[in-house]
Amino acid sequence: MKCKKCGKKAAIRLRAHHISLCGEDFLSFVLNRVQQTIKRYKLFVPKERMVVAVSGGKDSLALFDILQRLGYPVEGFHIDLGIDGFSQRAREAAEAFFVEREAPLHLYSLNENIGAGVPKIASQLRRSPCSLCGLMRRYIMNRFAWEKGFSALATGHNLDDEGAALLGNVTRWQIGYLARQAPLLPAFHPRLVKKAKPLALVSEREVLAYCILRAIAYHEEQCPHAKGATSRSHKEALNLLEYYSPGSKIRFYQEFLKHQGIFPDSASQGLQECAVCGFLTTRERCQFCEVLEHYKGSPIPVRRSEAGKG
Amino acid sequence: MSGHGPALLTGGRLHAIISFMIRVVINGKEYQLGKRKMRIEAVLRRFHINPETALALRQEELLTEDEALFEGDTCIIMRTIAEQ
Numbered sequence: 522m523k524c525k526k527c528g529k530k531a532a533i534r535l536r537a538h539h540i541s542l543c544g545e546d547f548l549s550f551v552l553n554r555v556q557q558t559i560k561r562y563k564l565f566v567p568k569e570r571m572v573v574a575v576s577g578g579k580d581s582l583a584l585f586d587i588l589q590r591l592g593y594p595v596e597g598f599h600i601d602l603g604i605d606g607f608s609q610r611a612r613e614a615a616e617a618f619f620v621e622r623e624a625p626l627h628l629y630s631l632n633e634n635i636g637a638g639v640p641k642i643a644s645q646l647r648r649s650p651c652s653l654c655g656l657m658r659r660y661i662m663n664r665f666a667w668e669k670g671f672s673a674l675a676t677g678h679n680l681d682d683e684g685a686a687l688l689g690n691v692t693r694w695q696i697g698y699l700a701r702q703a704p705l706l707p708a709f710h711p712r713l714v715k716k717a718k719p720l721a722l723v724s725e726r727e728v729l730a731y732c733i734l735r736a737i738a739y740h741e742e743q744c745p746h747a748k749g750a751t752s753r754s755h756k757e758a759l760n761l762l763e764y765y766s767p768g769s770k771i772r773f774y775q776e777f778l779k780h781q782g783i784f785p786d787s788a789s790q791g792l793q794e795c796a797v798c799g800f801l802t803t804r805e806r807c808q809f810c811e812v813l814e815h816y817k818g819s820p821i822p823v824r825r826s827e828a829g830k831g
Numbered sequence: 832m833s834g835h836g837p838a839l840l841t842g843g844r845l846h847a848i849i850s851f852m853i854r855v856v857i858n859g860k861e862y863q864l865g866k867r868k869m870r871i872e873a874v875l876r877r878f879h880i881n882p883e884t885a886l887a888l889r890q891e892e893l894l895t896e897d898e899a900l901f902e903g904d905t906c907i908i909m910r911t912i913a914e915q
Binding site: 531532533536541544548681725730734753756763764 | 873885891912
């Protein structure tokens with residue numbers, strides 16, 4: 522198979538795009554794809570100060586590498602979730618990547634800041650570690666970005682992640698989630714930082730190929746708590762469709778985005794500032810502060826004065 | 832020597848037999864295929880792997896599905912969806 526651009530030996534075939542590309546042209550293809558996504562969905566403006574949420578896995582490290590190559594002034598933020606062994610190896614991969622690139626990486630450790638990691642807190646509160654992890658990560662990432670004055674938080678969600686989430690939301694008809702699922706979640710309140718997903722139109726296989734060709738040493742291990750996750754079966758179902766009908770994943774997601782307006786969005790309704798930390802919630806106290814209060818017996822201190830904006 | 836089977840295959844003889852195999856590594860587990868030539872698409876089919884969820888590497892080089900592996904080759908299949 523030959524590269525459609527230069528005629529050299531192809532490294533990858535992209536059936537969804539009806540092309541085969543050599544390594545060099547594939548890397549350019551991914552950069553263009555991300556740049557197009559940023560423009561089409563107005564994710565960032567040039568020189569906007571943004572932080573990338575870095576887990577140490579392939580998606581977040583590839584995203585950082587791509588944004589840096591596109592010339593955006595990016596910094597990284599890693600949360601050490603305190604999952605025995607797994608978190609340590611993820612943190613090491615993230616740190617090694619940033620040391621190699623001499624790029625700034627901010628670290629937040631649950632063990633150091635709260636006194637326990639996700640599994641211990643989940644066990645004590647008798648909650649699912651995955652839902653607790655998601656809740657804590659979303660809160661900490663937004664708060665960190667807001668306090669440090671970043672105007673955008675970028676995450677490494679790829680097309681397969683977005684497609685799987687969409688399929689999950691459709692099969693359960695989660696209207697609220699369907700209204701909000703997009704490459705850009707705007708900051709509709711001064712205490713929110715906008716969230717962007719620049720890899721939303723890049724498939725997981727393309728991200729993997731990008732990491733291989735760029736020699737990115739990412740953390741390959743799967744979280745021990747993620748076994749049996751429904752998102753995996755949704756990804757497999759979509760990839761089966763993709764196999765029989767190339768381009769299905771991208772059509773499923775992009776056509777959804779075109780018609781998303783039919784779902785009413787009530788996300789900003791009923792929101793108020795948490796009585797403890799001041800960040801947004803639909804209740805008197807946000808779920809993060811409730812978790813901390815139940816776990817530690819005392820809420821985290823109010824840090825409104827440290828804020829970078831708002 | 833009182834052993835039987837593979838234990839008797841030592842030194843150059845063992846090497847000769849292995850070099851007539853195609854070695855495939857999937858999720859860190861190695862498989863040996865007794866073939867002289869096999870295309871990547873056939874390898875993926877053999878292990879029931881959807882090509883949309885995998886990439887094939889030979890000596891750190893990405894291979895398209897029409898590429899052939901030959902005896903003595905080692906191919907690493909990288910999955911996008913982790914095994915459970």
